[in-house]
Amino acid sequence: MxxxxxxxxxxxxxxxxxxxxxxxxxxxxxxxxxxxxxxxxxxxxxxxxxxxxxxxxxxxxxxxxxxxxxxxxxxxxxxxxxxxxxxxxxxxxxxxxxxxxxxxxxxxxxxxxxxxxxxxxxxxxxxxxxxxxxxxxxxxxxxxxxxxxxxxxxxxxxxxxxxxxxxxxxxxxxxxxxxxxxxxxxxxxxxxxxxxxxxxxxxxxxxxxxxxxxxxxxxxxxxxxxRRALRKTLCVTVEEVVGDLPEALAAKVRRREAHSLEFSLQKGSDSIPAVLEALRTAGYTVVDIATDQADLEQVFLELTRGAA
Ligand SMILES: Nc1ncnc2c1ncn2[C@@H]1O[C@H](COP(=O)(O)OP(=O)(O)O)[C@@H](O)[C@H]1O
Ligand SMILES: [Mg+2]
Structure with missing residues (x-):
């Protein structure tokens, strides 16, 4: 107060x-x-x-x-x-x-x-x-x-x-x-x-x-x-979800499906090549990637729509 x-x-x-x-x-x-x-x-x-x-x-x-x-x-x-x-x-x-x-x-x-x-x-x-x-x-x-x-x-x-x-x-x-x-x-x-x-x-x-x-x-x-808007989403399509991810990477996973993994990354500190490299090391074959960057407008929409 x-x-x-x-x-x-x-x-x-x-x-x-x-x-x-x-x-x-x-x-x-x-x-x-x-x-x-x-x-x-x-x-x-x-x-x-x-x-x-x-x-x-x-x-x-x-x-x-x-x-x-x-x-x-x-x-x-x-x-x-x-x-x-x-x-x-x-x-x-x-x-x-x-x-x-x-x-x-x-x-x-x-x-x-x-x-x-x-x-x-x-x-x-x-x-x-x-x-x-x-x-x-x-x-x-x-x-x-x-x-x-x-x-x-x-x-x-x-x-x-x-x-x-x-x-x-x-x-x-x-x-x-x-x-x-x-x-x-x-x-x-x-x-x-x-x-x-x-x-x-x-x-x-x-x-x-x-x-x-x-x-x-x-x-x-x-x-x-x-800063809240400084998140970006990385969608990785893989041949198949084969097994456990390294802990640091698992913490960033937002969604996991049979052939795709969605990561929520911090702009600036998390690098996409590093994520892809860690995936390869863990035995994944990456087929495709897509990214989506948030801005203030998205933060606003997310908040005012009440989405999680
Ligand atoms: N004098 C009023 N009589 C009945 N409903 C009202 C009145 N003023 C505002 N409202 C209702 O209260 C809500 C908030 O309105 P308002 O404060 O004008 O929102 P904003 O300015 O953010 O657009 C709305 O659902 C609006 O319809
Ligand atoms: Mg008004």
């Missing part, structure tokens, strides 16, 4: 909607200054978790804190420390971009000149300066998404959660969102990024949680998750 001043502390969160169990006991801590990835297929429970953190939904049981503030009993302080860019784009179409941001500032009691200047800076940074007085309904999808980001940052929150910000956006906007998220992180914000693009998590995040069916299927540093 980490200190109470972690950016996000979640313990034993459960949430159901009717008969659907969206969260089944989630425990996760995100430290200050992390760039944290939340991965998982559709329906895994990512948005439900985020909505609980934002105080938009209440959990059935469990606790969630933002910078040490409970999201229920200390809602205002928790909410003030958090900026959420929601997955769904919902706006009142009749407000202008500047009005949307001013309303959000008012919601946090930030009406002064300093905040107004910050809002203008956000418009500049997010390339919305010339759209400030345009009505929301006149904006393209990509622009609306940028307004959502500006809206989440109006009160300069320490923790920023982006819920699938790049789903369905074009490559150019995606790249500029990555640059912007990196900049926020460099400026000291804690970032939680929800995505189902693995390459995005791999590019940006230090630690990654993989959610599946309302549970956390894996939670580790990016490097450790990638």
């Amino acid at each position: 980490r200190a109470a001043s972690d950016a996000i502390t979640v313990t034993g969160l459960h949430k159901h909607f009717g008969r659907v169990y969206a969260l089944r006991g989630i425990d996760v801590q995100v430290g200050q200054g992390e760039f944290f990835g939340l991965l998982g297929p559709n329906g895994a429970g990512k948005s439900t978790l985020i909505n609980i953190l934002a105080g938009l939904t209440h959990a059935d049981s469990g606790q969630a804190r933002i910078c040490g503030h409970d999201v229920v009993s200390d809602y205002r302080a928790a909410r003030r420390a958090l900026g959420v860019v929601p997955q769904e784009i919902v706006f009142d179409p009749f407000f202008s971009v500047r009005e949307v941001l001013a309303i959000q500032a008012g919601y946090f009691g930030m009406k002064g000149e300093e905040n107004r200047r910050w809002r203008e800076e956000l418009l500049e940074t997010l390339m919305l300066a010339d759209k400030g007085d345009a009505n929301m309904r006149s904006l393209s999808g990509g622009m609306k998404r940028r307004v959502l980001i500006a809206q989440a940052l109006v009160h300069k929150p320490r923790v920023v959660i982006l819920d699938e910000p790049t789903a369905g956006v074009d490559v150019e906007l995606r790249t500029s969102l990555w640059t912007f998220a990196r900049r926020l992180h460099a400026e000291g914000h804690t970032i939680v990024l929800t995505t189902h693009y693995l390459e995005e998590a791999e590019l940006l995040c230090n630690r990654i949680a993989i959610m599946k069916d309302g549970c956390i299927a894996a939670l580790d540093t990016k490097e450790a998750l990638l």
Whole structure:
């Protein structure tokens, strides 16, 4: 367990909607200054978790804190420390971009000149300066998404959660969102990024949680998750399975059939020629070989499919 001043502390969160169990006991801590990835297929429970953190939904049981503030009993302080860019784009179409941001500032009691200047800076940074007085309904999808980001940052929150910000956006906007998220992180914000693009998590995040069916299927540093991906499978077809293998080799066998042996090897340390040589020494005649290399995508699929 980490200190109470972690950016996000979640313990034993459960949430159901009717008969659907969206969260089944989630425990996760995100430290200050992390760039944290939340991965998982559709329906895994990512948005439900985020909505609980934002105080938009209440959990059935469990606790969630933002910078040490409970999201229920200390809602205002928790909410003030958090900026959420929601997955769904919902706006009142009749407000202008500047009005949307001013309303959000008012919601946090930030009406002064300093905040107004910050809002203008956000418009500049997010390339919305010339759209400030345009009505929301006149904006393209990509622009609306940028307004959502500006809206989440109006009160300069320490923790920023982006819920699938790049789903369905074009490559150019995606790249500029990555640059912007990196900049926020460099400026000291804690970032939680929800995505189902693995390459995005791999590019940006230090630690990654993989959610599946309302549970956390894996939670580790990016490097450790990638290390899991550093396995490769070697399938060897032999004339016949003749007898005992040397112990070191037997430990790597994953499947054994009448004419084939499947080995699970560690990339880098286990060499295929060495395995083949050991097989020959043990009296096997190798007829054919095939290999299959795992990557992060396969680790993800394996975990989220629930395969052994
Ligand atoms: N307001 C709601 N009412 C009923 N079911 C919901 C509601 N919100 C989410 N769910 C269900 O909870 C599960 C998790 O959804 P969600 O948190 O949106 O997943 P994700 O963001 O990972 O795609 C899904 O089965 C979804 O249909
Ligand atoms: Mg979602």
